[in-house]
Amino acid sequence: MKNSLENWLDQTAANDGVLAVGVLRTNGKCLCVSDGGKYPAEKIENLLRHYLPLHAALPSVEFLPRWFTWQFEHGWFRFVPRSDTALLLLIVTPESAAAAELDQMTAEFLDLPLK
Amino acid sequence: MSDKSNHHQVLFVDDNRDYLEAVGESFRLLSAEDWQLQAANSANQALQIIKSGGMDLVVLDVDFTDGDQFISLLHGCYPKLKIAVMTAEPTNEKRAASIAAGAGLFFEKPVSAEGIQSVFRQLCKLLHWEPSEGFQGVLRRIGLLDLVKIECISRNSSILDLYRQHSLGRIYIEDGQIIHAVCGEIFGERAFQRLLAISGGTFELHDYEQPPERTIHRPWDLILADALRFRELAKGQKVAGGTTVGSGWEDGADAPVARAEELLICTGRGEKIYDWQCAHPAARVAMLQAIAQQAAQIVPDWQLGHFDRLEIAVPTGRAVLQARADRIMFARFAQTGVPT
Numbered sequence: 001m002k003n004s005l006e007n008w009l010d011q012t013a014a015n016d017g018v019l020a021v022g023v024l025r026t027n028g029k030c031l032c033v034s035d036g037g038k039y040p041a042e043k044i045e046n047l048l049r050h051y052l053p054l055h056a057a058l059p060s061v062e063f064l065p066r067w068f069t070w071q072f073e074h075g076w077f078r079f080v081p082r083s084d085t086a087l088l089l090l091i092v093t094p095e096s097a098a099a100a101e102l103d104q105m106t107a108e109f110l111d112l113p114l115k
Numbered sequence: 116m117s118d119k120s121n122h123h124q125v126l127f128v129d130d131n132r133d134y135l136e137a138v139g140e141s142f143r144l145l146s147a148e149d150w151q152l153q154a155a156n157s158a159n160q161a162l163q164i165i166k167s168g169g170m171d172l173v174v175l176d177v178d179f180t181d182g183d184q185f186i187s188l189l190h191g192c193y194p195k196l197k198i199a200v201m202t203a204e205p206t207n208e209k210r211a212a213s214i215a216a217g218a219g220l221f222f223e224k225p226v227s228a229e230g231i232q233s234v235f236r237q238l239c240k241l242l243h244w245e246p247s248e249g250f251q252g253v254l255r256r257i258g259l260l261d262l263v264k265i266e267c268i269s270r271n272s273s274i275l276d277l278y279r280q281h282s283l284g285r286i287y288i289e290d291g292q293i294i295h296a297v298c299g300e301i302f303g304e305r306a307f308q309r310l311l312a313i314s315g316g317t318f319e320l321h322d323y324e325q326p327p328e329r330t331i332h333r334p335w336d337l338i339l340a341d342a343l344r345f346r347e348l349a350k351g352q353k354v355a356g357g358t359t360v361g362s363g364w365e366d367g368a369d370a371p372v373a374r375a376e377e378l379l380i381c382t383g384r385g386e387k388i389y390d391w392q393c394a395h396p397a398a399r400v401a402m403l404q405a406i407a408q409q410a411a412q413i414v415p416d417w418q419l420g421h422f423d424r425l426e427i428a429v430p431t432g433r434a435v436l437q438a439r440a441d442r443i444m445f446a447r448f449a450q451t452g453v454p455t
Contacts, residue, residue, distance in 0.1 A: 014300040038417065047413075054413065057405035058427070066428040070413060073420025077413070104312055108305070111345060 008112055009033045012105055017096025019075060024048040024087040025114065039091055048089050051079055067106055080106050086114050123242050126153045128161040128175035129201075134224075138231065145235045158185050165193060172197040172242055176224070177209060183216040190217025197241050201234075214261045215268060219244070259318055260311060260343065267291045267335040272323035277310055284310045287326040293335045295326035303330035304338060312346040376432070377447040379403070383440055403445055407438040 002010070005023060012021050013033040020034030022044035030048060032041035047054070055068060070077040076099055080088040088109045092098040098105070125142070129135050135154045143152055153170075155161035165173065173189060177200045189198055199220040200213040210221045220241045225231040259277070263286065266273055270291035277283040284298035284306060296307035331338060378391040385400045393399055410422035424437040432449040 008305075011301050011305065016299075043417075054409060057402050057409060059402070064429060066430065068428075069426040070410065071423045071426065072410075073423065075417070075419045101313075104309060107312070107345065108309075 004113055005031060008108065012090070012108070015098045015101065015105070017093040017098030019091040019093060020044050020089075021091070022048055022089045023109075024051070024089075026085050034091075044089060044091075047077070048087055051081070051087055051089075055079075069102065076102070078102055078106065080109055082110060082114075084114065123150050123171040124153070124169050125150045125172045125174065125238075125242075126155060126161060126164055126170050128155045128158070128173060130156045130176070130179045132156060138225070141228075141231045142235055142238075145232065146239075165189070165196070170196060172199065172238065174199045174201060174238065176200075177202050177213055178204070183212045186213060186216035186218050197244075199238055199241060211261050211264050215265050260339070260346075262318070262320070263288070263293070263311075263335075264339060266320075267293065267339070274321040274323055275318050276321060277313075277318045283313060286310060287323070288335075289323065291335065293331050293338050294329045295331055297330075302328075304333070304341070307331065307338060308342045308345045311342045375446060376449050377445070379445045381443050383407075383442060385443075388442070399445060403436060403438075403443045406436055407443055410438060 005025075009021055009023065009031055010033060012018060020032065020039035020041075022030060022032035022034070022041070024030050024045070030041075030045040032044045034041055034044055055065075058065075065079075065081065067078055067080045070079075071094065074094070076092050076094055078088070078090045078092070080090070082088075088106075090098075090102065090105060092102060123146075127135050127139060132154075135156070139152045139154060142150055153164055155164055161173065161175070164170065170193075173196060175185070175198070177183075177186070186198055186200065189196060198218045199222070200209075200218040201222055201224045202209055203224050205221070205223045213221050220237055222234055222237065223230075225234045259275075263275070266275075266288045268291070272289045275286040275288070277285070284296065286293065286307060287295040293307060296303065296310060298306035298309045301309060375391075377393050378389070379387070379393045379396060379399050380389045381387045381400050381403065385404050387396050387400060390396045390399075406425060407422070410425070413422075422438055424435055427434045427436075432447065434445070434447045437444045
C-alpha cells in the first residue's frame with residue numbers, strides 16, 4: 001500500500017514532460033521516480049542533498065525562496081523547499097506540458113500531507 | 116428590447132448618487148453615447164423604470180439592493196433582461212449566489228479609469244451575448260467553479276468536459292454530488308483540484324452517463340472548498356513566479372502586475388554595464404558570477420545544453436538571473452497585486 005507521497009510521485013512522474021521527480025523527506029530519506037537512464041535516482045538524490053551549497057551564493061534573507069528553477073537548454077530543474085524542511089526536485093522538458101504546469105505541481109507538493 | 120443594435124438602454128441601481136454620476140458619465144463617453152443611461156437609487160425605483168420597457172441591461176449594487184432576491188425577481192419577470200452585479204466587497208459566496216440567481220456578470224466596483232474601462236468591455240460583451248443551445252459561450256458569463264457549484268446546488272447530473280487545445284479532463288456530477296474526475300493519468304479529488312486550477316481553457320456541459328468508476332466520495336461542498344484553497348495556493352505560486360499568465364477559466368481574470376525593482380547587467384567577466392536601483396552592485400556582480408559558475412557545475416555530465424536562467428520565486432515577487440557567455444543580467448520584480 002503506497003502512501004500519499006509515493007502516490008503523488010507516481011502521478012507526477014506520469015505527466016507528459018516530467019523527466020524525474022524526487023523528494024528529500026524530513027527524516028533524511030529520499031524518494032525518487034525517474035526513467036533511470038539519463039536521470040538516475042542516485043543523481044537526483046545527490047542534487048537534493050546538495051541543495052543548500054547549490055544556492056549558497058544567494059543571500060538567504062533577501063531571497064527566502066518559494067522555489068528555484070534552473071533552466072537549461074534541455075531540462076528545467078525546480079527545487080521547492082517546504083517549511084517542514086522537505087525538499088522537492090522536479091526535472092522537466094522545456095516547453096512541455098509539465099513545464100507549463102510546474103507551478104501546479106509545486107502547489108500540490110506544498111499542499112501534500114507528509115507524515 | 117432596444118430596436119437599434121448599437122443603442123442600448125442601461126440602468127444603474129445604486130444608492131451612491133455621486134458614484135452613479137461619475138461612473139455613468141464615464142460609460143456614456145466610453146460608449147460614444149450609444150448607451151442611454153438611467154439611474155435608480157432604490158429597488159422600487161428600478162422596477163418602475165424597468166416596467167416602462169426597453170431596458171437591455173441592469174447593473175446593480177448587490178450590497179444595497181435586496182441582493183439575490185432582487186436578481187431572482189428581475190430574472191424571473193424579465194428573462195431577456197441582462198443583469199450585471201457589482202459590489203465593493205467581492206467574495207466567492209456573493210459571486211456564486213448572484214450568478215445562481217440569474218446575473219450574467221459579477222464584478223468589483225471599479226474605482227480607477229482602467230477599472231471602468233475593463234468593466235465597460237465586459238458589460239459590452241454581456242450586452243452582445245446571445246444565449247444558445249448547450250454551453251457554448253458560457254465562459255463569458257460564469258466560471259467553472261461557479262458552474263460546478265450551481266450543478267451541485269441544483270442536484271443535477273451532468274458531465275463537464277474541459278479543453279485547452281486538446282482534452283484536459285472530465286468531471287462527473289451525479290444528483291448534485293461530484294463523484295468522479297479524471298485529468299490525464301490522475302483520478303479523484305486530486306484530478307478535480309488540478310482541473311479547477313488550470314489556467315485558460317473551455318468547458319462543455321453534457322448529459323450524464325455513468326462513469327467507469329467512482330473515485331470521489333466526500334460531499335461536494337468540502338471538495339469545492341479544498342479545490343478553491345488549492346487554486347488560491349497555485350495562484351500564489353503563479354503570481355510569485357510569473358511563469359504562467361492565463362485568463363483562467365473565468366473570463367476577465369486579469370493577470371497580476373509585476374513592477375521592476377532592480378536591474379543589473381554586467382559582462383561575462385563581471386564588469387558592470389548598467390544598473391538601476393541596485394543598492395550594492397559589487398555584491399550583486401559577485402553573486403551573479405558565483406551562480407553562473409554553480410550552473411556550470413550543477414550537472415556537468417548530464418548534457419543539458421547551455422544554462423539559460425535561474426528564476427527565483429520569493430514571497431514578494433521574483434528574481435531572474437540570465438547568464439550568457441558575454442553578459443549576465445539580473446532583474447528583480449515585485450508583485451503589485453492582482454487587479455479584479
